[in-house]
Amino acid sequence: MAFAGQDIHPEKQRVAAQIAMTILLVSFTMLFAALFLGYVVYRVQAESWPPMGMPRISLFYPMLSTLCIVASSFTYWRFEVAFTNRSDRKVMLGWLWFTLGLGVAFFGSQWLVWQALWSEGLYVSAGVFPSLLHAFTWIHLAHMGLGLCMLFILAWLMPRTQYSVSDENKVVNYGKFWHFLDIVWIAMFVVLFVL
């Protein structure tokens, strides 16, 4: 986001960006919290889970997704460290592109998860259980798309960065969003596929 008064009071700009990002993350948390509330209601009301006649899917592909996204959080962290230390630009960009790659791989792994669901007959319209699996992954993935856009913005900015405050704000706050999506996925993984 562009500030009015770009180049003055870098410290205050940092604070403002942090406040805004915190509020935004609260908003996103409420969105996902409402979804999880729905999940709890369905789960508590059901006599058995998964409901009668519905198989669980193998944990393999969801695990793969988890691996991709956790690794991408790690590589983003490395990228951020490289940015703050102003290390070698090649290394920094390497971590960034690594993160991007893992993000794209996450999309692929989600496709595999859906394929696995369909092969078990768990189509979207087959009942509440598959509805939950699909809707949650869709909504999360849509946010991942937003996250990827942010990474592409960084990939475009970073080769020429002067380490300005506005660039730094982007790196820090896009990172928060990316890690947030990681945490949401882990919660979804545990709740939807493991429990």
Added chain:
Amino acid sequence: MAFLEQHIHDEPKTFLSKYVFTFDHKVIGKQFLWFGIFFLGVGGIMALMIRWALAFPGQAFPVVGQFMFPDTGGVIPPDVYAMLFTMHGTIMIFYAITPILIGAFGNFCIPLMIGARDMIFPTANMLSFWFAFVSGVILLASLFVPLGAAAAAWTAYPTLSTLVGSPGSGQTLWIISLFILGISSTMGAVNYITTIITLRAPGMGYFDMPLTIWGLWLTAILNAIFVPVLGAGLLLLLFDRVFGTHFFLAGAAATSGSGDPVLFQHVFWIFGHPEVYILILPAWGMVSDMLSFFARKPAFGAKATALSMTSITVLSTLVYGHHMYTTQMSPLLTQTFMTLTMTISIPSAIFFANWLGTIWKGSIRFDSPMLFSLGVVFVFGLGGLTGLYLGTVTTDLYLHDTYFVVGHFHYTMAASVLLGCFAATYFWMPKMFGTLMNEFWAKVHFWITMFGLNGVFMGMMLVGYGGMHRRIYNPFVYEYLERLIPINTFITWSAIIMGLAQIIFVINFVHAVFFKKEKASANPWNVGTLEWTIDSPAPYYNFKEIPVVKCGPHELGNPNLTSGRDFQYQTEELVKA
């Protein structure tokens, strides 16, 4: 806290950068104002059509009826009636009141009243308006799709709102447009909260902020927290309609496993109750300020008012269940929700008493903003008191879904918020457009509106108490309601008169904006908050020098003042004996 001085950006020169894709919070505020007034008109016409159907069942709608409903000879058909009350509610809440109070006055007042040059994220601010605009276009488009617009009421309860109850794309477009509007609101809310925290002028503590800003700030906080909850519900509903998920289908409609229609009600009201406060808090804040400004006295217990508004904000998150007493909730739960709901009366009573304390022994000036503010005090008092009967389980079981509910929430959400909108428009008119509206016609507008709306909403409570249910096409097919036709006719005539009175407002407004030659002075109301220290209309950079705040916003009638004024600006040291 952090104070950030913004640059004076270059003056926008082209029409596009000045009026269309503008970063200037004042122009964005005006865009929201026009947007809201337009939808106020649309929603108002829908209200009149609803009233026509209830007062004169089976009679052709005058003038345009023949043209709009040729199949029925001009009579409003039942399905259209359902669309009308659905779209009336949706438009008034999300596309008229929200844009005017929060979008227009939020944008316009926040930077000016806290001494900033703009919002902290001007781009997000611009996007926020254009998202709202796109959303409005989609909503209007949904009126013209085959099978018509959404017709499941503004609450969109499943299974009415699923494909079972509403086939056709109207309801789907309704969901999409509301979701986009939610994105717009959330973006605005993040901007408002951050702006108020970081951009307050040096010296301005939180309790030096005008109460208007308090109201807008608390509203933004509620928006940021609860609009996403509605977003989640809307997404699931959308998936049910478009992709065939089973979240809200139950019984025979669900092939295997079973969804839960009542879950949507929970999600909706977790958002919906705070939404009531989202709408009313800015109006409360403005009224608290204006009562002080026009009684020429400091606001009585301003700190307590701010704190009680804050505690209402907190409490409002815990009471949503009072909308759902009739969903076979456990009595333990209904008792809990009832008790929590009643708790809200305590902070409400505190600031209501503060309002009365503010005007007590004041030298009141009955200018138009003051008249409308006093109107808010009156109608909000009535609306709040009738809420007690709906928050109490025993009485609510009888009154639920009757016109008593409709009357109640129109008093709180429509009447008081609408009067608040008018008060704000008359009050900030000189700062927005550089001219004052005609006082005489403003007063005529006030009195007709006031009698009209009390006729309408008081009448609604009467027929509701008599047992008339809401959302029924022709209630008078039930014998016991036939005797309520005369009161309904009275309500409709009140509504028509009130509707006509708004023409006075529109003419007055348009005249003042475009045709009035006589410019307003910098401070026509003689008040001391920061926006009145600069020219009218406010220049594009707001403040040449960022002001330094030295006293509170309500320093009026101080006997120690020697300047010949009875008020002092917030930039002046508090005068002591």
